[in-house]
Amino acid sequence: MLRTGFGLIFLLLIISTFAVAQQTDSLRRATDSLNRVAAINLLRTTDSLRRADSLRRDSIKIDTNMVNRYRIDPRRNALPQHLRPVQIFPEQIPVTMLDYKVSYWHKYVIFGINFNQAGFSNNWAGGGVNSFALNSNLNYKLEYNKQPFVYTTQFILLYGRSKNRGQLSRKSNDRIFLDNKIATQMSKSWFFFGSVSFESQFDKGFSYDANEVRTRISNFMAPGYVTESLGFEYKPNGYFDLRIGTGTARQTFVLDTVISNKTGPNYGVTQYRTFKNELAFQAVAAFDKEIMQNLRLTSRYQLFIPYGRSLKNVDHRLDATIAARVNRLISVTITGVALFDNDTSPNVQSNENLALGVLYRFP
Numbered sequence: 001m002l003r004t005g006f007g008l009i010f011l012l013l014i015i016s017t018f019a020v021a022q023q024t025d026s027l028r029r030a031t032d033s034l035n036r037v038a039a040i041n042l043l044r045t046t047d048s049l050r051r052a053d054s055l056r057r058d059s060i061k062i063d064t065n066m067v068n069r070y071r072i073d074p075r076r077n078a079l080p081q082h083l084r085p086v087q088i089f090p091e092q093i094p095v096t097m098l099d100y101k102v103s104y105w106h107k108y109v110i111f112g113i114n115f116n117q118a119g120f121s122n123n124w125a126g127g128g129v130n131s132f133a134l135n136s137n138l139n140y141k142l143e144y145n146k147q148p149f150v151y152t153t154q155f156i157l158l159y160g161r162s163k164n165r166g167q168l169s170r171k172s173n174d175r176i177f178l179d180n181k182i183a184t185q186m187s188k189s190w191f192f193f194g195s196v197s198f199e200s201q202f203d204k205g206f207s208y209d210a211n212e213v214r215t216r217i218s219n220f221m222a223p224g225y226v227t228e229s230l231g232f233e234y235k236p237n238g239y240f241d242l243r244i245g246t247g248t249a250r251q252t253f254v255l256d257t258v259i260s261n262k263t264g265p266n267y268g269v270t271q272y273r274t275f276k277n278e279l280a281f282q283a284v285a286a287f288d289k290e291i292m293q294n295l296r297l298t299s300r301y302q303l304f305i306p307y308g309r310s311l312k313n314v315d316h317r318l319d320a321t322i323a324a325r326v327n328r329l330i331s332v333t334i335t336g337v338a339l340f341d342n343d344t345s346p347n348v349q350s351n352e353n354l355a356l357g358v359l360y361r362f363p
Contacts, residue, residue: 104146109362110139112323114333114355116162135160135173135355137335139298148185154178158335159202160353168212173335173353174201181243183233191233193243200224222256223267229282239289245282250304252276268343280306294325316340323359331359 116133137158144151160173176199183193205218229245254260254269261272269276283303290296297320304315318338325331336352 104144106143106145107362108139108141108143110137110359112137112331112333112357112359114160114353114357116355130165131162133160133162133172133355135353135357137173137333150181150183150185150191152179152181152183168208168214170208171203171205173351174203174205176200176202189234189236191235193229193231193233195227195229195243195245197227197229198225199227216256216258219256219259222254222259223269224253224255226251226253227282231282240287241285243282243284245284248280248282248304250278250280252278265343265345278306279308280304296323296325297321298323313342314340315342325359329358329360330356332356333359 114135116131116135118128118131120128120130135158138156140155142153154177156175156177158173158175160171161169162172163169177197178199179195179197181193181195183191185191200221200223201218202220204216206214207217208214227248227250229243229248231243231245231247233241233243235241252268252275254266254274257274260266260269260274263271282305285301286299288296288298299318299320301319302315302317304317306313306315316339320336322334323331324333332355334352334354337350339349340347341349
């Protein structure tokens with residue numbers, strides 16, 4: 001009986017020892033698995049950090065050769081200067097500042113004064129005459145352009161006088177020209193237009209004989225021209241336009257009775273009369289462009305073909321101006337006019353002027 005009790009106790013001890021050993025082995029295996037997982041995660045994390053660090057180092061590499069291109073070397077023997085660092089601050093632009101209004105009006109102004117002068121001493125062996133000349137010009141153009149409607153007005157004033165020693169002063173240039181045009185666009189380059197223009201002069205004009213006796217040949221509104229025209233305008237760009245006035249009327253005025261009562265052509269007006277009206281076909285071509293740097297060409301050609309008269313009465317007029325700017329204000333200007341009008345002369349008339357002076361242009 002006693003032996004049987006000791007055998008049971010011994011058997012229980014063996015069984016408990018085996019269970020404890022098996023549990024200890026399971027715990028050791030679980031610990032080893034956790035250690036392996038932690039080691040793998042640590043290796044992965046280390047490798048990721050190493051890659052990120054390598055990428056970070058690669059992304060901030062600097063090419064010193066490229067940086068040296070922007071280096072500004074100081075001048076030789078230059079004194080050191082302490083410059084404050086440039087500070088840039090962001091600014092918020094209010095939306096109200098961007099609320100602009102569109103203006104359909106455009107203005108162009110050219111104003112010039114030219115001087116010519118020559119002087120000689122009394123004992124100048126080469127000979128010569130003291131002289132002085134003054135010329136002025138104003139070209140004002142105003143345009144309203146809101147497609148398809150276009151309105152343009154142009155105002156040109158020219159006046160000049162010259163004085164030679166021993167002679168009376170004479171005018172060298174004299175013109176008043178006003179042109180108003182209304183047009184509506186029909187296609188990309190074609191317009192239908194109507195225009196009214198006026199042309200005359202400021203001062204009296206004289207012819208002189210060998211004895212300096214003068215005869216009056218022109219005055220304000222003697223002659224004076226008013227021209228109305230309807231037709232089509234071709235304007236392919238901003239510096240050239242061509243008007244074709246199929247329906248044109250021109251009125252010629254000679255209001256100075258001293259001129260209208262004398263015998264002669266009298267600008268096509270019958271003697272003792274002061275008015276003449278003509279119907280005609282008119283073409284006007286205008287060109288205005290800076291053909292080279294600081295060199296601008298402005299020209300206007302007018303063709304007037306009166307209905308019911310022979311071709312010898314066709315009128316041609318060409319006005320051309322070349323302005324070369326020396327600097328902001330000083331310029332050299334060449335102006336010229338070629339005119340054929342059988343009512344005033346059977347031959348071509350022309351004048352030319354070369355001057356150095358002040359020229360103001362806006363804009």
